[in-house]
Amino acid sequence: MKQLIIxxxxxxxxxxxxIYQQDNNRFLKEYENLKHVADDAAAAGGLYFDSYQYxxxxxxxDKTEAEKAIKYIIKTNLHxxxxxxxxxxxxxxxxxxxxxxxxxxxxxxxxxxxxxxQTMYTKLITEPTIVVxxxxxxxxxxxxxLTVHDAIRSASYEYYER
Amino acid sequence: xxxxxxxxxxxxxxLTFPLQYALEQKNHHNISMFQQYVNVAKEKARAKxxxxxxxxxxxxxxxxxxxxxITESEIVIDVTTTPKYRKRTxxxxxxxxxxxxxxxxxxxxxxxxxxxxxxxxxYLYEIDRYTTSELPLP
Numbered sequence: 001m002k003q004l005i006i007x008x009x010x011x012x013x014x015x016x017x018x019i020y021q022q023d024n025n026r027f028l029k030e031y032e033n034l035k036h037v038a039d040d041a042a043a044a045g046g047l048y049f050d051s052y053q054y055x056x057x058x059x060x061x062d063k064t065e066a067e068k069a070i071k072y073i074i075k076t077n078l079h080x081x082x083x084x085x086x087x088x089x090x091x092x093x094x095x096x097x098x099x100x101x102x103x104x105x106x107x108x109x110x111x112x113x114x115x116x117x118q119t120m121y122t123k124l125i126t127e128p129t130i131v132v133x134x135x136x137x138x139x140x141x142x143x144x145x146l147t148v149h150d151a152i153r154s155a156s157y158e159y160y161e162r
Numbered sequence: 163x164x165x166x167x168x169x170x171x172x173x174x175x176x177l178t179f180p181l182q183y184a185l186e187q188k189n190h191h192n193i194s195m196f197q198q199y200v201n202v203a204k205e206k207a208r209a210k211x212x213x214x215x216x217x218x219x220x221x222x223x224x225x226x227x228x229x230x231x232i233t234e235s236e237i238v239i240d241v242t243t244t245p246k247y248r249k250r251t252x253x254x255x256x257x258x259x260x261x262x263x264x265x266x267x268x269x270x271x272x273x274x275x276x277x278x279x280x281x282x283x284x285y286l287y288e289i290d291r292y293t294t295s296e297l298p299l300p
Contacts, residue, residue, distance in 0.1 A: 003165070007172045014179035021183060025190040032197050036204075037291070043208070044294040047248055068252040069294065077291040 019142055027139040030091045031151055034136055037077045038155035042132040044069035045100065046157035058105035059128040059159055067100065070132060074098055078136070092151075094137025101131040119154050131156040181271035189266055192228055193287055199224040200262050200289050207258055211245035211297030218243075221262070231267050238263035238286065246295040258295055263288035 045066035053060035074080070079090035086092045103112060103125050115122045118133045133154040141148050203221040207213045218239060225237055240261040247256055263286045270276065273283045 003168050003172070007168075007175070010172075010176055011179075014176060018179060018182055018186075021186050025186060028190070029193055029197065032194065033289070036197075036201055040204075040291070040293045043296075044252075047294055047296070048250070048252065051250065062250075065250075065252045072252070072254055072257075073292060073294070 016143060020146075023139075023141045023143070026091070027141070027151070030139070031153070034078075034134060034151060035153045035155065037074060038132050038134050038153045040077065041070045041073045041098070041134070042130050042155040042157040044073045045130045045132065046159070049104075053106065060104045060106045061102050061128070061130060063102060066102070066130065070098070070100055074134065078134075091140065092136045093140065094150075096137070097135040099133045099135075101133075103131075104128040116154055118152050121154060123156070125158075128159045129156050178272045178275065185268060185271040189269070193266070195228045196225060196264055196287065197289070199228070200260070203262075204258075204260060204291075204293055207241070207260070208293055208296050211247060211295045212243055212258055213239075213241040213260065214243075225264055229264060232265055236265050238288065245297060247297050247299040248295055249299060254292075256295060257292040259292050261288065261290040 045061070048062040048065035048069065050060040050062050074096065075082070075084065078092065078096060079087045080096055081087055084096045084098075086094075086096070099118060101114070101116075103110075103114065105128060108125070108128075111124055111126045113122065114125050114131070116131065116133055118135060123131075131154060133152065136151045136153075138148050139151050199221055203213065203217050206217050210217065218241070222234055222237055222239070226232070226234060238261065240259075242258045242260065246258050249256055265284055266287050267280075267284045269283050269285065270278055273280070
């Protein structure tokens with residue numbers, strides 16, 4: 001009887017470890033995907049700038065078009081509905097929040113030390129830049145006693161003078 | 163003798179777990195590399211305006227080198243191959259679409275022990291996304 005109890009205890013312990021491993025690996029994959037989506041969103045937003053200001057030698061982002069592109073990329077690539085709530089085929093469960101920061105020749109004096117309030121990541125910005133930070137909410141872990149934090153990824157797109 | 167039989171059964175049952183841990187890590191590593199290869203191909207496609215044959219061939223070669231138990235025909239590549247252009251205003255028709263998948267052929271290490279068939283013991287890992295083109299309008 002003692003051996004049976006030890007065997008079952010070990011089996012439950014091993015099973016819990018296996019569940020944790022699978023959940024954690026899945027989260028790491030989705031976390032990497034989230035980074036690629038943030039990259040794509042920042043790069044998409046960075047494509048649009050004010051032509052008139054550019055003709056005057058200033059790089060100023062076209063925020064209306066940039067926001068359209070960023071929203072579309074985040075929505076389609078993370079499989080969200082129009083209110084940014086995840087669709088059934090999305091890994092994420094919480095409503096996705098995202099933050100866009102524009103630094104251009106109209107609103108910034110370079111160099112500018114930027115600290116992302118979401119990640120506390122600090123970056124010295126020397127050129128016109130768009131930063132996109134995505135907070136995808138809590139990851140899926142089946143072991144309910146684990147404490148999990150929001151998954152946040154940030155990416156920037158910079159214009160370099162050549 | 164009774165203890166020996168119990169020990170044998172216990173070892174057999176518990177041995178499945180370490181084998182599963184090792185397989186899970188191998189699959190995770192393969193998928194992580196797959197993600198990197200797809201991301202590199204996507205960045206190249208952004209610059210070129212679409213997935214050129216050269217980009218697709220390089221991607222397939224990288225995937226085949228990473229996954230030792232799949233063939234070229236099993237790789238799912240459904241991507242934009244006609245050039246898309248960067249415009250002054252956002253136009254979703256000018257986005258590059260890429261759906262790239264690879265079969266993960268062994269999910270459970272001791273599938274025969276649990277009576278799981280080879281068909282049930284696999285799935286398709288897929289990346290299905292859009293990205294913008296940086297190719298200027300001619």
